[in-house]
Amino acid sequence: MKIVLDCHGGDNCPQAAVDGALAALERLPELELTLCGIEREIQTCLNGRAYDRDRLRILPAQDWISNEDSPTLAIRRKKTSSMVVALNSVAAGDADGIVSSGNTGALLAGAQLLVGRLPGVTRACLAPVMPTLEDGRDVVMVDGGANVDCRPDTYLEFAIMGDAFMRSVYGIASPRIGLLSNGAEAEKGNEATKLAHALLRESGLNFVGNVEARYVMNGVCDVLVTDGWAGNMALKSAEGMAHNLFEMMRRNIERGGLRAKLGYWLLRPALRSVKRRMSSDEIGGGAFLGVRGVVVKAHGASGAQAFCNAILSAHKLARGYVVQRIAEGLSASRRVCADTERA
Amino acid sequence: MKIVLDCHGGDNCPQAAVDGALAALERLPELELTLCGIEREIQTCLNGRAYDRDRLRILPAQDWISNEDSPTLAIRRKKTSSMVVALNSVAAGDADGIVSSGNTGALLAGAQLLVGRLPGVTRACLAPVMPTLEDGRDVVMVDGGANVDCRPDTYLEFAIMGDAFMRSVYGIASPRIGLLSNGAEAEKGNEATKLAHALLRESGLNFVGNVEARYVMNGVCDVLVTDGWAGNMALKSAEGMAHNLFEMMRRNIERGGLRAKLGYWLLRPALRSVKRRMSSDEIGGGAFLGVRGVVVKAHGASGAQAFCNAILSAHKLARGYVVQRIAEGLSASRRVCADTERA
Numbered sequence: 001m002k003i004v005l006d007c008h009g010g011d012n013c014p015q016a017a018v019d020g021a022l023a024a025l026e027r028l029p030e031l032e033l034t035l036c037g038i039e040r041e042i043q044t045c046l047n048g049r050a051y052d053r054d055r056l057r058i059l060p061a062q063d064w065i066s067n068e069d070s071p072t073l074a075i076r077r078k079k080t081s082s083m084v085v086a087l088n089s090v091a092a093g094d095a096d097g098i099v100s101s102g103n104t105g106a107l108l109a110g111a112q113l114l115v116g117r118l119p120g121v122t123r124a125c126l127a128p129v130m131p132t133l134e135d136g137r138d139v140v141m142v143d144g145g146a147n148v149d150c151r152p153d154t155y156l157e158f159a160i161m162g163d164a165f166m167r168s169v170y171g172i173a174s175p176r177i178g179l180l181s182n183g184a185e186a187e188k189g190n191e192a193t194k195l196a197h198a199l200l201r202e203s204g205l206n207f208v209g210n211v212e213a214r215y216v217m218n219g220v221c222d223v224l225v226t227d228g229w230a231g232n233m234a235l236k237s238a239e240g241m242a243h244n245l246f247e248m249m250r251r252n253i254e255r256g257g258l259r260a261k262l263g264y265w266l267l268r269p270a271l272r273s274v275k276r277r278m279s280s281d282e283i284g285g286g287a288f289l290g291v292r293g294v295v296v297k298a299h300g301a302s303g304a305q306a307f308c309n310a311i312l313s314a315h316k317l318a319r320g321y322v323v324q325r326i327a328e329g330l331s332a333s334r335r336v337c338a339d340t341e342r343a
Numbered sequence: 344m345k346i347v348l349d350c351h352g353g354d355n356c357p358q359a360a361v362d363g364a365l366a367a368l369e370r371l372p373e374l375e376l377t378l379c380g381i382e383r384e385i386q387t388c389l390n391g392r393a394y395d396r397d398r399l400r401i402l403p404a405q406d407w408i409s410n411e412d413s414p415t416l417a418i419r420r421k422k423t424s425s426m427v428v429a430l431n432s433v434a435a436g437d438a439d440g441i442v443s444s445g446n447t448g449a450l451l452a453g454a455q456l457l458v459g460r461l462p463g464v465t466r467a468c469l470a471p472v473m474p475t476l477e478d479g480r481d482v483v484m485v486d487g488g489a490n491v492d493c494r495p496d497t498y499l500e501f502a503i504m505g506d507a508f509m510r511s512v513y514g515i516a517s518p519r520i521g522l523l524s525n526g527a528e529a530e531k532g533n534e535a536t537k538l539a540h541a542l543l544r545e546s547g548l549n550f551v552g553n554v555e556a557r558y559v560m561n562g563v564c565d566v567l568v569t570d571g572w573a574g575n576m577a578l579k580s581a582e583g584m585a586h587n588l589f590e591m592m593r594r595n596i597e598r599g600g601l602r603a604k605l606g607y608w609l610l611r612p613a614l615r616s617v618k619r620r621m622s623s624d625e626i627g628g629g630a631f632l633g634v635r636g637v638v639v640k641a642h643g644a645s646g647a648q649a650f651c652n653a654i655l656s657a658h659k660l661a662r663g664y665v666v667q668r669i670a671e672g673l674s675a676s677r678r679v680c681a682d683t684e685r686a
Contacts, residue, residue, distance in 0.1 A: 145525060148533040190572045214580070214582055236555055236556035238583065241580075241581040241585050245588055252617055253610070260613045263607070267603055267606030270596050270599040271592065
């Protein structure tokens with residue numbers, strides 16, 4: 001399984017990308033990695049490090065896309081940037097997937113323009129995975145932020161992609177599909193969501209109905225369908241709350257004197273395991289679904305651990321044939337629609 | 344200052360409502376309360392309790408509106424329900440405000456139908472207050488869930504109401520107005536939000552630009568403008584995350600043996616103060632803004648403490664003349680618009 005890593009564009013690049021790559025190679029003996037970026041800089045990061053040279057190669061690029069670049073323009077014009085060169089290697093079939101911590105909009109545009117959408121996909125979506133209260137159970141959000149205004153049938157596309165993701169990556173036979181809404185009842189929602197609800201009910205998927213933002217992380221569904229607007233709000237707000245709670249605790253422990261500090265020391269293993277489960281470093285980036293290859297976006301602030309996790313996650317997606325499963329799901333859905341129309 | 348309390352419709356009613364009322368009377372010597380509900384049931388809750396009889400009276404009702412009732416139908420048909428009787432006493436000027444933990448939709452519909460909207464208000468909104476990382480600094484969200492599909496100019500109305508709320512209740516001279524979006528840059532947002540951004544920039548309010556859901560509770564603005572759809576997502580998702588984090592900690596402490604239990608005991612004061620700041624009991628319900636009286640919605644699950652806080656909050660709104668300040672704000676905005684059109 002071959003993954004190409006865009007070594008530029010993130011806050012801690014290229015060092016964190018290279019460190020993450022070496023860690024991933026140690027974890028997975030069958031993994032082959034291509035580091036795409038400015039060769040001299042990557043070589044500097046690799047200097048003196050031990051790694052399996054048969055499984056790591058460098059794909060040279062001349063420059064890179066920054067967060068200030070306009071996404072579509074950058075993809076069209078910066079043809080020798082690490083992101084474009086890496087995406088082209090996926091498009092050419094030289095790699096099964098790509099991991100990048102660079103400009104999210106550019107990666108989304110580039111994935112669609114250079115790697116291309118699967119037949120029947122009108123919008124590719126971002127699919128971040130969130131932890132739930134149930135140990136080992138995660139929920140994938142489709143769309144987690146790529147498309148802010150969606151038509152009702154786009155929600156159905158997202159649901160099919162999320163379903164394929166959960167079947168192929170998590171091995172769940174019949175993923176429970178929930179629709180993010182402001183109430184559990186079918187008649188709750190904004191206009192687009194109410195229409196999407198009706199489409200999902202008729203879809204043949206294991207649709208469990210509306211899910212309120214309050215209960216998303218309680219393990220009530222495996223796939224949470226939403227547009228990238230409400231999805232972004234739910235995701236980022238939860239992230240902010242988690243961050244703020246830990247920050248408030250830290251401040252209160254500091255103010256709490258010796259008693260609180262001793263308490264914290266005793267409680268640290270228990271608190272750390274909660275923090276680890278909720279940390280985006282541990283989750284390791286979201287995939288873009290709907291394109292003809294595995295595309296994983298790592299956070300812009302990714303450290304080595306986050307890069308390693310994103311690479312492992314890309315590997316898991318490629319090994320689970322998620323792209324093929326999505327293509328099959330969309331094609332089956334088109335057949336159902338055609339049959340319904342004929343009937 | 345007179346507040347009427349709808350004693351039915353919540354999970355712990357009428358006992359929690361009555362207990363909350365008695366607690367509020369003790370806290371505020373100038374407060375007068377009317378308990379609206381089924382007299383016999385309220386009397387049972389009051390039996391044997393000591394309170395100032397000059398400041399507490401009962402307003403009898405025959406029945407009440409449940410969460411299963413259809414909001415507008417219930418308001419129109421259940422004319423002797425505690426919610427309708429209480430709302431009518433506000434409309435008649437017998438009370439300055441109402442607190443209810445009943446059916447949210449019915450309260451919103453009833454507030455608009457019976458108490459009436461202020462001139463220039465097309466949509467009343469729910470205005471929950473959220474804590475921030477900065478001690479003593481809160482942020483009010485308008486709209487926190489009442490209107491799921493909004494036109495761009497409705498966001499401006501919400502902003503004016505939130506501005507008046509923060510000036511009159513918190514005494515902030517020039518509240519910082521933020522617009523909830525998926526990025527800080529002006530060009531980020533869905534179609535409606537981008538148009539709202541342009542209106543807010545021209546509004547004369549202290550508009551600080553887009554605010555991402557991740558940073559809402561970091562104290563970057565005093566008023567967060569959004570529609571009830573994105574607002575509900577951000578609010579409920581943060582609530583869910585806070586609840587789940589505390590629940591995961593509880594489980595890990597249980598599993599962590601003696602060491603973790605001792606640590607928890609030592610750390611309890613510090614953790615409790617975080618939990619209290621984040622608890623909806625402490626925040627005490629959201630107000631409906633845009634109607635001709637103070638209307639405060641307490642959570643359906645409110646206990647005595649939450650009812651007491653909601654009553655204190657209604658009192659604060661009435662004392663700050665929030666209704667008058669909103670009316671003035673809207674009328675000033677209409678003058679600006681008229682001047683701009685003439686110019």
